[in-house]
Amino acid sequence: MKKIIVAGNWKMNKTYLEAKQFIAQMNQKSSFGTEVILGVPALYSDTLYANNQKENVHIALQNCSDQSEGAFTGEISARMIASLAVKYCIVGHSERRTIYGETDDLVNAKVKQLLDSNVRPIFCLGETLSERELDQTFSIVERQLTLGLQDLSNEDVSNIVIAYEPVWAIGTGITASKEQAEEVHAFTANYLKEKYGSPLASTIPILYGGSCNEKNALELFSQPNIWGGLIGGASLQFEVFENIIDIAEKLNNGR
Ligand code: PEP
Numbered sequence: 001m002k003k004i005i006v007a008g009n010w011k012m013n014k015t016y017l018e019a020k021q022f023i024a025q026m027n028q029k030s031s032f033g034t035e036v037i038l039g040v041p042a043l044y045s046d047t048l049y050a051n052n053q054k055e056n057v058h059i060a061l062q063n064c065s066d067q068s069e070g071a072f073t074g075e076i077s078a079r080m081i082a083s084l085a086v087k088y089c090i091v092g093h094s095e096r097r098t099i100y101g102e103t104d105d106l107v108n109a110k111v112k113q114l115l116d117s118n119v120r121p122i123f124c125l126g127e128t129l130s131e132r133e134l135d136q137t138f139s140i141v142e143r144q145l146t147l148g149l150q151d152l153s154n155e156d157v158s159n160i161v162i163a164y165e166p167v168w169a170i171g172t173g174i175t176a177s178k179e180q181a182e183e184v185h186a187f188t189a190n191y192l193k194e195k196y197g198s199p200l201a202s203t204i205p206i207l208y209g210g211s212c213n214e215k216n217a218l219e220l221f222s223q224p225n226i227w228g229g230l231i232g233g234a235s236l237q238f239e240v241f242e243n244i245i246d247i248a249e250k251l252n253n254g255r
Pocket residue numbers: 009011165169170171172173209210211212230231232233234
């Protein structure tokens with residue numbers, strides 16, 4: 001049975017005080033059972049982790065190094081992340097792939113680093129607009145899955161969260177329709193089933209990301225293979241993000 005997960009990605013936004021204020025507001029929220037993950041700036045993660053009072057709200061990082069330790073100035077290792085008791089880290093986000101030139105192999109190295117340190121990767125993938133227009137969506141997603149998850153054990157794969165984020169929908173205000181999103185989610189779920197077997201595949205959450213907001217969350221999260229959202233812009237303002245959590249909570253409670 002899928003449980004809807006609501007994940008936020010703050011990207012390079014919020015000052016220290018603004019970030020603490022957001023967590024304070026979350027702490028005030030009446031109790032809910034939905035799992036919430038917040039991808040915060042690394043610099044604040046320890047404080048936000050310490051300030052968070054909600055058991056089902058998890059602090060996540062947005063990136064990590066592909067190396068384990070050593071002379072890599074400015075980098076943050078998976079082991080460092082794990083030492084803060086942070087349980088999740090976003091990898092393979094399209095902004096990292098396009099702006100910083102991250103390849104599938106580099107993303108795969110990061111995924112492995114995280115899993116070796118018991119941090120769950122939120123592994124992002126998705127096609128660009130031109131790839132979609134050339135009818136390459138499925139082949140791109142398949143390539144990203146195959147290379148991004150290469151050489152992982154079944155146990156490793158069972159600790160991954162996937163986020164399908166069509167690049168053309170990220171930060172553009174253009175959301176994939178529920179049909180467009182569901183079709184790629186179903187394809188991804190089927191890929192996982194064929195590769196790792198049904199029992200394992202049926203436990204891997206596949207989130208949707210790309211201009212997901214309080215207006216479209218309900219129809220997206222109601223699709224059979226959409227397990228919730230990875231939310232950028234709409235995760236920055238507490239009241240908006242809270243509305244999305246409330247939508248997920250209702251669905252999780254069968255309402
Ligand atoms: C993201 O950054 O992962 C994202 C989905 O952004 P937005 O919701 O702003 O499109």
